[in-house]
Amino acid sequence: GAVVSQHPSRVICKSGTSxxxxxxxxxxxxxxxxxxxxxxxxxxxxxATSNEGSKATYEQGVEKDKFLINHASLTLSTLTxxxxxPEDSSFYICSADRDSGVEQYFGPGTRLTVT
Amino acid sequence: xxxxxxNSGPLSVPEGAIASLNCTYxxxxxxxxxxxxxxxxKSPELIxxxxxxGDKEDGRFTAQLNKASQYxxxxxxxxxxxxxATYLCAVGQGQLTFGSGTQLTVLP
Numbered sequence: 001g002a003v004v005s006q007h008p009s010r011v012i013c014k015s016g017t018s019x020x021x022x023x024x025x026x027x028x029x030x031x032x033x034x035x036x037x038x039x040x041x042x043x044x045x046x047x048a049t050s051n052e053g054s055k056a057t058y059e060q061g062v063e064k065d066k067f068l069i070n071h072a073s074l075t076l077s078t079l080t081x082x083x084x085x086p087e088d089s090s091f092y093i094c095s096a097d098r099d100s101g102v103e104q105y106f107g108p109g110t111r112l113t114v115t
Numbered sequence: 116x117x118x119x120x121x122n123s124g125p126l127s128v129p130e131g132a133i134a135s136l137n138c139t140y141x142x143x144x145x146x147x148x149x150x151x152x153x154x155x156x157k158s159p160e161l162i163x164x165x166x167x168x169g170d171k172e173d174g175r176f177t178a179q180l181n182k183a184s185q186y187x188x189x190x191x192x193x194x195x196x197x198x199x200a201t202y203l204c205a206v207g208q209g210q211l212t213f214g215s216g217t218q219l220t221v222l223p
Contacts, residue, residue, distance in 0.1 A: 032209060043203060043213040044159070093158045097209060102147055102164060104211065109158040 002028050004096050006107035013084055014115055021079045021110045023094030029074035030096035034104065035067075038091040050077045084114040117142045119206050121214035129222050134191040136217050138204030141185070148180055149205040150189045152198075153216065159203055162189070194221040 003026040013019050023033055032051050036044040048069050049057045056069035068080040077096075081088055091111055095104040118141040128134045136150075147166055151159035165171045165178040165187065177190040187206075191198055199221050204214040 034210065043215045044211075046210055046212070049210055091156075102208060103161060104209075106158045106160070111156075 002096070002098055002105040004030075004094065004105045004107040006092075006094055006110050008110060009108060010111045010113075012113045012115060015085055016083055018080055018082045019084055019112060021081075021092055021094075021112075023077045023079070023096070023107050025075045025096045025098070025105070028096075028098045030077075030098060031074065032097040033071060033077040034095045034097070035069060035077075035079050036093045036095070038093060038109075044093060047079075081112065084112070086114045088112065089114045117145075117206065117212045119204055119212050119214040121202075121204050121217050123215055123217060125218040125220055127220045127222055128194050130194060130196060132194050132221075134194045134198070134219055134221070136189040136191075136202050136204075136219070138187045138189075138214055139185055140187070140204075140206045140212075142206065142212075143182075143185060145185075145206045147206070147208045148178070148187045149211065150176075150178060150187075151203040151205060151213075153201045153203055155201075162202075191219075194219075196221045196223050 005024045007022045035047045038044045047062045050071040052071045058064045071077040093109040094107045120139045149164045150162045153159045163178045165180045171178045175192045179188045201216040203216045205211040
């Protein structure tokens with residue numbers, strides 16, 4: 001099956017700093033990657049859709065200047081949380097779409113804690 | 116705004132019983148429907164997807180879709196304690212809209 005990795009799996013940072021999360025498709029090329037956020041006991045909320053070589057498309061209410069997404073290659077997308085605040089603490093999950101197929105492949109998630 | 120609704124539960128069933136999970140969706144034009152299982156602290160894992168009206172079976176799992184009623188369900192037969200998790204219904208293609216999830220506990 002297709003494998004998607006995320007790094008780091010867990011990160012703690014101080015308020016006001018920036019954090020970068022990487023999402024990699026290990027054994028396939030992903031033209032599209034998606035970034036989700038999940039608060040405790042809540043469902044996944046789509047933040048943005050990332051296409052290789054173009055600007056990400058953000059969902060309503062997601063600040064594009066705060067959550068910077070770069071999809072520089074067909075196997076790597078990054079999410080940078082800039083000037084993080086405690087309310088940004090969440091579980092961030094990426095997924096990758098192979099050949100515009102139906103199934104998305106989810107990464108293991110990154111737990112961000114902002115102190 | 117597309118909405119996906121699930122009964123949050125918790126739903127408890129005894130080991131060996133059938134667990135029934137339900138989901139409704141608002142966008143009548145939706146074409147693809149997914150059931151994911153999520154263990155605490157982990158990312159979702161796909162159980163099944165379904166496109167066509169009717170039933171689709173895979174091992175102990177059966178997904179049922181009724182587009183006229185905008186309803187999709189998941190049946191888990193012979194439930195096992197390892198099935199205890201949160202089950203997420205998702206709708207869409209590419210950009211998925213998730214329900215809030217139903218927490219299932221299978222009691223040994």
